[in-house]
Amino acid sequence: MSWPDTWRKRITYVLLAPIVFPLFLTLPDVRRPDRRKWFPITFTGSICWIAGFSYLMVWWANQAGETIGIPDEVMGLTILAAGTSIPDLITSVIVAKKGFGDMAVSSSVGSNIFDITVGLPVPWMLYSAVNAGDPYEVSSDGLLCSIFLLFIMLIAVIACIAISGWKMSKVLGVAMMLLYLVFVTLAVLLEYGKIACPKL
Template identity: 65%
Template sequence: MQCTACPNSFTAVLSLSHPGEDKEDAPNNVNVQVTPPTEPSTSQPVKEEEKKDLPEGNETQEVGGSGGSDDSEDSDEDSDDEDSDEKEEEEDEEENDKPLSLEWPDTRRKQATYLFLLPIVFPLWLTVPDVRSAASKKFFAMTFLGSIIWIAVFSYLMVWWAHQVGETVGISEEIMGLTILAAGTSIPDLITSVIVARKGLGDMAVSSSVGSNIFDITVGLPGPWLMYSLINGFTPVAVSSNGLFCAIVLLFLMLLFVIFSIAVCKWKMNKILGCIMFALYFFFLVVSVMLEDRIIMCPVSI
């Protein structure tokens, strides 16, 4: 075999012969020309220049491969979901900002809700100006006072109905106050807290729940007692309860546990904090009912 080298290629000359034959009688030589690959130093700049000439989309597709396209599709789906959620929130806010309308709705679900809430909504629509309309914005003071009056009316009806149910079933007034009345008066706080929490205002939700209870204790109870004393010649109001002292101590302990649980959750509202709050409420409810029914005796009686 003979090999001759050229500047950019080399030629391999193969001599094929059969056994027993001389080299002179050998068949024609077979010439194979092979071109060597280019050097890496010369090929790399060319690839970089080609990448520069490619558009940005093709370059990312070449680097990422099929995975890049999947990631882009996932990101597009996530963005579509976020856009749909934002649109739904905007539509809900727009509906809440619109004035109250008593027009007959289209769907059956809305029609059932309309008939169920009509005995409550219709008197409010007649007596309380809707400040969401441009013509009624100047009557905001009347709306504020009318709302307070209607809250008092509904509260009186709720207490009266709860008292009648308690007497019929055989449940004491203290237990009705700890369960049904407490839940009924806290539903508006729950609704407002959920609304502001969905808007991302967690601090307002927590402060509303705490501030409403402080308002009930410092204003809601002394106000009616003061009015009763003024009407009846400053006669004191007798308040008696089987475990009132222990219930007050338990209330302060619950407040400390609430603050401690919020600190454990790193001052963030999450599912763990919600479960802890539910557990604390049921614990307080059970202990208070046991104190009222004298299942647990309080060492200090009032």
């Protein structure tokens, strides 16, 4: 936690201070040999901090969306989706630089599958459990088309990877980014009702 010696690092230090200082004060640094035995506390505390930061991020995004007039569905497709994917991006970059390309891809795919199969149903189950078994209603005019669009995008991604010879390249990266922009654009148009979609 010493003061950096360059201006670039100092700016980063100041910007990250509101996040780093609470972590520094509450989580033992298990990188130090004399504190490795405290790893359960650090692990549990890290999960608690992630939950707290996630709650604040969702709350701030919701407030910003209401202030600007952006629907919750659009905020989820754009701001929240990007914010929650940054840790996956950092993890994938780190392992890819170490030469574990397969692990980077598996991490990205696995995290999204976990979000869909665990991150969504568990809160809904808890909501139903504390509300006498009442289901949680999901309201989205473009939900059916969004799911269909997601399926089409998955096929397009697999096709791009196959065309590139199952090798990660800059061209494939650009193609992936273009596909993402197309997906977000169409999904936002669906949510705003610019594209007609049958309701569930």
